[in-house]
Amino acid sequence: MPSSNVTISATFAQKLPTLVLTSGSASQTVNVNAAISTIKYTASGSAASIKVDGLPNGVTAAISGLVATISGKPSEVGTFNFSVTATNNESKTTVLSGKIVVNAVAPVITKPASTTISATQGVAITPITFTSDVVADFNVTGLPAGLSATTATDKKSVTISGTPTGYGGPSNFTVSATAYGKTSSVSGSVTVAQKLPTLVL
Secondary structure, three states, X not given: OOOOOOXXXXXXXXXXXEEEEEEOOOEEEEEOOOXXXXXXXXXXXXXXXEEEEXXXXXXXXXXXXXXXXXXXXXXXOEEEEXXXXXXXXXXXXXXXXXXXXXXXXXXXXXXXXXXXXXXXXOOOOOOEEEEEOOOOEEEEEOOOOOEEEEEOOOOOEEEEEEOOOOOEEEXXXXXXXXXXXXXXXXXXXXXXXXXXXXXXX
């Protein structure tokens, strides 16, 4: 009886990578510039790599082997849908998603030791500075003639300085800081004494 040769070929595909959330919550709501709770994902099985996309500015993913650890303080406002992807050597992927909602809050303005300015007509005041905990647009109103407000290059502080040209008071002024559509305000006052004439014998 003649013999016959039978050839059997088989192709074995890798299983999809395993990807799990190992700690933290994948759905979080925080205020801007406040730290999120740390989130950790672990890939295993056929996984060869892990990556994270879609995080807000200020939040990063540290990759160590097949573990992704997400942490940080978001510096922008909005809803951010992020994805975590585990990929194997055949470019097959497993994807998990999460969401970080970042709410706007009004800037926190730190005042100088005193916001009451006692000045003399024609004499430069000692500058005073107001600072914000975030980058902000400053607006200062109510200053007497000769005084002005200058915003720092990094937009995190504003300084009042100058030489009053008139006298009187107290004049009330307001310092406002606006960021992410929210505004905070603080107030102060300026009293300027009249410059007395100089007598020469």
